[in-house]
Amino acid sequence: MKTSLNSFKYIELISFLLFSILVFSAYNTRQNIELYVSVEGNDHATGAISNPFATIPKAVEAVRELREKGNHKPATIYLRAGQHQLTQTLVLGVEDGLSSGAEKVIPEETGAGQLVQSYLKFAAYPGEEPLVSS
Known part of the structure; x- marks a missing residue:
């Protein structure tokens, strides 16, 4: 159970980082x-x-x-x-x-x-x- 919770947090962190990069890239191109x-x-x-x-x-x-x-x-x-x-x-x-x-x-x-x-x-x-x- 602990391993799947860590995997979920890892996936959540990666998703957040990818989303942040996408938002920053979109913001930067609108400049x-x-x-x-x-x-x-x-x-x-x-x-x-x-x-x-x-x-x-x-x-x-x-x-x-x-x-x-x-x-x-x-x-x-x-x-x-x-x-x-x-x-x-x-x-x-x-x-x-x-x-x-x-x-x-x-x-x-x-x-x-x-x-x-x-x-x-x-x-x-x-x-x-x-x-x-x-």
């Missing part, structure tokens, strides 16, 4: 950068869902600032519903899409059709339809 842009936002905001930026260039600038401070996690800029007007050309470089561990890629060497994992992505906020125009 990606997520910024939000809304036509009703403010470029002096934080870029959080409850305090979105007003313009796409400001969100890109915020991602670049985070990169300079050492945060090289993948970033997604979510566009909320409405017409997002670009008043100037938005220029993205290869460095905007690379992680800190990636080798610097010279644009001429990248080549059309070559897939590079994206570390900066733009997406419509789920269930909304933003429009970007110039």
Whole structure:
């Protein structure tokens, strides 16, 4: 009886450890950068869902600032519903899409059709339809 009680405690301990690792891993993967842009936002905001930026260039600038401070996690800029007007050309470089561990890629060497994992992505906020125009 004592052996089966010890076995049960051992299994319980292993289950708890595996569950803890799973929860920590899921939490860690959700720590990606997520910024939000809304036509009703403010470029002096934080870029959080409850305090979105007003313009796409400001969100890109915020991602670049985070990169300079050492945060090289993948970033997604979510566009909320409405017409997002670009008043100037938005220029993205290869460095905007690379992680800190990636080798610097010279644009001429990248080549059309070559897939590079994206570390900066733009997406419509789920269930909304933003429009970007110039």
